[in-house]
Amino acid sequence: MSPSFIHEGFVELFRSRPELAAGFLQDVFGLPMPDSHQTHAEPCDFTDMGPKEFRGDAAFAVTDEAGTALVGIAVEVQLAQDGTRQWSWPVYLVTLRARLKCPVFLLVVAPDSAVAQWARQPIELGHPELTLCPLVLGPELVPAVTDSAEAVAMPERAVLSAIAHADGPQAHEVLSALLAGLQKTDDQQTKMYYDIVRTALSESALHHLEELMTTGYEYQSDFARKYVAEGRAAEAARIIFRVLDTRGISVSADVRARISNCEDLEQLEGWIDRAVIVDTADDLFT
Known part of the structure; x- marks a missing residue:
């Protein structure tokens, strides 16, 4: 983003x-x-x-x-x-x-x-x-929110805390508190806050967050599965566009929308493989 x-x-x-x-x-x-x-x-x-x-x-x-x-x-x-x-x-x-x-x-x-x-x-x-x-x-001054009750009361603080401390010694605690806070917000806020965190975190911190969302007992929810899947789908789409662009293949608005809106990871991975060999973007789908 x-x-x-x-x-x-x-x-x-x-x-x-x-x-x-x-x-x-x-x-x-x-x-x-x-x-x-x-x-x-x-x-x-x-x-x-x-x-x-x-x-x-x-x-x-x-x-x-x-x-x-x-x-x-x-x-x-x-x-x-x-x-x-x-x-x-x-x-x-x-x-x-x-x-x-x-x-x-x-x-x-x-x-x-x-x-x-x-x-x-x-x-x-x-x-x-x-x-x-x-x-x-600055990140060094943002208070670390490690208490779930505090994160639920003010999830915005938990978001800033996670971004500032997700690579530090309190990573597990701040990310766990963040997820507790996000589950108490409405769907629109949840997606927005998750997108902010996902965009700002390092690769290792994002991996830690996704592990918590999919394997932690209290985070086994539709919310967790949905947003982890969305993140991986978005990354797969980005790879497809990058490969096509590197090969000098133009992508129409219709093709871009079809790839961007796809949530089937298996399908997206197939398109990644085909992006290396196709002559046109439309050939991805044939």
Whole structure:
């Protein structure tokens, strides 16, 4: 899957659970959050005085019971180093502050350690003593969710935990907790969260996850079999397209759709074998 899918997937985790960002600011960075509050999404279009429009990833307001904003949070998902962020991030923060008229924070979520280190660089605004120091949630700062009850209560945290720690010493515990949390979400969320994890994990971590899904007693479910099978079918389809492309054989939209929609692994494996010898993509099916 493309980097844009991973980016949007991470953003959707925070949109699906508005209180997620405030929880990380409190638990990871030690920032005080209101004891009793509600959290809702804010528009993330940040426009300056000129014609250029800035659009952030997500923004949230923590409010009191009367709806008055107490804290504002701009959330940015960063997958790669990008020098334009030193100009846009201050705009997001200042615009959100002006809109909500309350203290605001910038939370940058960076699943790659090197990108996280880059994102932590202070941004000097020029005015004396006016420096923006982004709060960056790198993989080393993501709390490991190993308790199934915690994962069920907030599966979004379990997703981020699995991505950050699936190759570490707590791999088995965080992946088991993740699966417990995913089984309590609705079908649409389950597929989205599983796709995010599957795309972000290393090959060895993904293999570990699939073993848990298919052999672990408590995960012997239609959910497990369905998503493992879908993942393997998608990988087989990718191989077919790669072989045909390497051989310079064009693939029509109809052929691409037929291969992509096939869930029969035996059939897909047969097409992989034929992709090496056919003259046209249509010959796969003859």
